[in-house]
Amino acid sequence: MYGLEGVEEYNNQGALLGIDGLDGDELLGALRRMNPIKRAKTINKLAQPPAASKGSRAEMEKMFGELPPSIKESLVKGELRLADTMIYSIKPVSSKTIKLFETQDDKEIGIRNVSNAKLPKNQALLVSGIILLAGVSADSTKDKVVATDFKSLEDFPAIVNGEFNLKSNKKQIVPETSCGVFKTKNYHLVPTGYYKLANPRLIMDDVLMEMTIELGSMEGVAAHTHVFLGLHGTITTP
Numbered sequence: 001m002y003g004l005e006g007v008e009e010y011n012n013q014g015a016l017l018g019i020d021g022l023d024g025d026e027l028l029g030a031l032r033r034m035n036p037i038k039r040a041k042t043i044n045k046l047a048q049p050p051a052a053s054k055g056s057r058a059e060m061e062k063m064f065g066e067l068p069p070s071i072k073e074s075l076v077k078g079e080l081r082l083a084d085t086m087i088y089s090i091k092p093v094s095s096k097t098i099k100l101f102e103t104q105d106d107k108e109i110g111i112r113n114v115s116n117a118k119l120p121k122n123q124a125l126l127v128s129g130i131i132l133l134a135g136v137s138a139d140s141t142k143d144k145v146v147a148t149d150f151k152s153l154e155d156f157p158a159i160v161n162g163e164f165n166l167k168s169n170k171k172q173i174v175p176e177t178s179c180g181v182f183k184t185k186n187y188h189l190v191p192t193g194y195y196k197l198a199n200p201r202l203i204m205d206d207v208l209m210e211m212t213i214e215l216g217s218m219e220g221v222a223a224h225t226h227v228f229l230g231l232h233g234t235i236t237t238p
Contacts, residue, residue, distance in 0.1 A: 056128035057082055059200045060234040063126055066202055071124055071236055080122060085235040087114055087125060089211075090145060093134070093159065093225040096218060100211040100229045110146035117209050124236045125203045127173060130166070131230035132182040132213075133193045134159050136222045150228040152192050154185045158221050159213070166231075167210040173201040179213065200233065 031039050060082055064072060074080040089100045089112040101117035119125060133150035153160035159179060166174040174197070181195045190196065203209055211229055215221075 056084070056126055056200070056232070056234040059128055060126040063200075063202050067124055067236075068204065071122060071205075074122065075236065080236045080238060082234050083237045085125065085233065085237075086131070087119075087209075087231040087235075088112060089114070089229050090148075090226050091229075092140060093215075093218075093221055093227055096215040098213040098215075098227060100213070100227070101209045103208070108142070111142065114209070118207060119203060119205045119209070119235075121205050122236065122238075123205045125231065126200055126233045126235070127166070127197060127203060127231050128200050128233035129194055129196045130174070130182075131191065131193045131228070131232060132164070132179065132195070133228040135226055135228070137224045137226060140224050144224075145226055148226060150226075152185045153179060153182050156221070156225070158215055158217050158219055159225075159227065161217075162213055162215040164211065164213045168201070168203040169207040170210075173203070176214075194232070203231075 031042065034042060064075075067075075071080060075082075089105070090110075091098050091100050101112075101114070103116050105112060105115060105117060107113060107115040114120075132153060134153055134156045135148040135150040137144040137148040160183060162179045163176045164174070164179055165172065165176050182193045184190055184192055184194060209231075211231075213227065
């Protein structure tokens with residue numbers, strides 16, 4: 001039921017015409033009460049197929065059935081809507097294990113846009129793709145890190161030859177996978193460092209996110225090297 005209601009929230013022509021929720025005799029009655037010209041225009045609009053959603057929005061709409069009831073109801077009522085987003089985090093490469101989200105993290109502009117490794121209440125994120133970049137800052141102060149020029153991993157062999165995994169509430173979204181998937185220097189149809197998920201997955205609100213990079217070696221990793229992670233997709237928001 002909620003899956004169908006979720007589709008109506010975004011594709012229901014009746015809602016756009018102010019007659020949402022009417023069916024059968026009620027809809028016919030509403031049409032009869034219109035003057036002939038308005039009735040003809042309304043019927044034409046109702047007969048037009050809705051514009052198909054694209055990209056991560058379309059992927060999100062397919063996942064409506066997996067959303068918690070409270071979020072689905074808020075979407076149907078218009079209290080929440082879908083929006084493009086990128087959840088991001090920057091971390092230093094100071095050891096072979098790099099945890100991009102940690103429970104002690106605070107939200108900081110230019111460093112990360114979530115706190116405590118969790119999404120805020122009533123936000124659900126459909127992860128459509130992942131961006132991973134690296135850069136060397138002048139030092140490890142916040143101002144210098146935020147001003148770092150993050151680049152493709154091809155310039156960081158120890159990182160690109162490592163592995164990463166992404167989890168939500170201890171459940172695998174992406175299992176241990178080579179960081180080589182972020183090598184895009186010779187592939188100009190996607191943003192630098194972008195890996196499109198063939199199997200997009202949801203991250204729910206108030207659930208721990210875990211993105212870990214494991215390196216086989218620190219050889220050649222310069223001091224003050226940092227990685228930038230971006231989880232690109234569609235999110236529910238007021």
